[in-house]
Amino acid sequence: MSVHNKPPISIYLSILILIYVLFLNPLRAEDKRQEIRFGNNGVFRILQVADMHYDYGKSTECLDVLPYQKKSCSDFNTTEFVRRMIRVHKPNLVVFTGDNIFGFDTIDPVRSMNMAFEAVTEAGIPWAAVLGNHDQESSLSREGIMTHIVKLPHTLSRINPDGLGYEIDGFGNYNLEVKGALHSPLANKSVLNLYFLDSGDYSTVASIPGYGWIKPSQQLWFQQTSDRLQQEYMSEPEAQKSPAPGIAFFHIPLPEFKLFDASNMTGVRQEPISSPSINSGFFTTMVESGDVKAAFVGHDHINDFCGKLNGIYLCYGGGTGYHAYGKAGWSRRARVIDVSLEITMNGNWGSVKTIKTRKHLDDPPRLSSIEPIVLWSRHYAGRRRKVVP
Structure with missing residues (x-):
């Protein structure tokens, strides 16, 4: 081809722009990753994995297991448990609620994280941490850990929200819609809102001992996000x-978890509630928001109860990891949350009807299901809601 017959540079430029938009544009990839929705069966299933404490893999010994289990037990038992839960129960989203890696004597935290999340990254389903x-x-x-997590395959995790106009405490505060x-009237509306918050590690205030807490800046972000989502949803004619x-x-339980005992909870409380030594008021903030129906935490591995307070269920996941402390003879466990849509008069899928949860034990060859609870039902919820200006 002669020089005179070559296509103009503008054509090459157009092709490069098209390739960027279709395949390389990070904003487009992020938007695609963000879209999660209810399936054609009207159910959105979440698997909560709490406290893996992942370390070196096969060479990591298990803690608090029966003597006959010790020789063959390692981090790989945690991986296989999560893998089986994904394979059998087919969640739409997996949520890891903190202490994902062991931390203290971990030599290579990046390698540990890659192994810790392997069961979900290889499954190719959305997950958040x-x-x-x-x-x-x-x-x-903490910033470095979260920066690596958001680069892993199939994750919806975020470091922090953009464009707030103020600094937000912690790393890993974000929401998913x-x-x-x-093909339903609410196909383009968020009918279930998921909030993820960094509950911190340890107090940085000399006069306040103990664990960290959810700070005012995080609560402000939560309030603003909840208000916005409520306004968007309520503007939809098809919405309830x-x-x-x-x-x-989030990871660390709120002080309100201490208000439950055998008389007002489902599950067990086998160790003290390791909440912050001060109450930052986040539970009150959730109650005032009017939309949160349940909060799920980890941290205390051999507590797995749910209790209801002021219209909100507070639930532990129960320890999943084998390199985390546990209780010999008390199976590691994970929690499943099923959110179901109602059918409208026209036969379409509509708003959320119920939120239910149950626990599954790692008791091969079974994954025994225990203690199912209805956390919320629209028909019994009444009409209490926050008035959004």
Whole structure:
């Protein structure tokens, strides 16, 4: 081809721009990753994995297991448990609620994280994570840990929201919007809102001992996000005239967890509630928001109860990891949360009808299901809601 017959540079430029938009544009990839929705069966299933404390893999010994289990037990037991839960129960989203890696004597935290999340990254399904109080105790800061997590395959995790106009405390504060079922009137609306917060590690105030807490800047972000989502949802003619329900995930339990005992909870409380020594008021903030129906935490591995207070269920995940402390003879466990849509008069999938949860034990060859609970039902919820200006 002669020089005179070559295509003009503008054509090459157009092709490069098209390739960028279709395949390389990071904003487009992020938007695509963000879209999660209810399936054609009207259910959105979440698997909560709490306190893996992942370390070296096969060479890591298990803690608090029966003598006959010790020889063959390692971090790989944690991986296989999570893998089986994904394979059998097919969650739409997996949520890791902190202390994902052991931290304290972890030599290579990046390698440990890659192994810790392997079961979900290889499955190719969406997942999200928050940090616990141990994740940063190796050579990476909390920001460094979260920066690596957001680069892993199929994650919806975020370091922090953009464009707030103020600094927000912690790393891993973000929300996810779960859209309605495809081809339904609410297909483009968030009918379930998921909030993820960094509950910190340890107090940085000399006069306040103990664990960290959810700070005012995080609560402000939560309030603003909840208000915005409620306004968007309530503007939809097909929506029920009450907020779309919300679920919160963080690591360290709130002081309100101490208000439950055998008389007002489902599950067990086998160790003290390791909450912050002060009450930062986040539970009150959630109640005032009017949309959060349940909050799920980790941290205390052999507590797995749910209790209801002021219209919100507070739930432990129960320890999943084998390199985390536990209780010999008390199976490691994970929690499943099923959110179901109602069917409208026209036969379409509509708003969220119920939120239910149950626990599954790692008791091969079974994954025994125990203690199912209805956390929320629209027909019994009444019309209490925050008035959004």
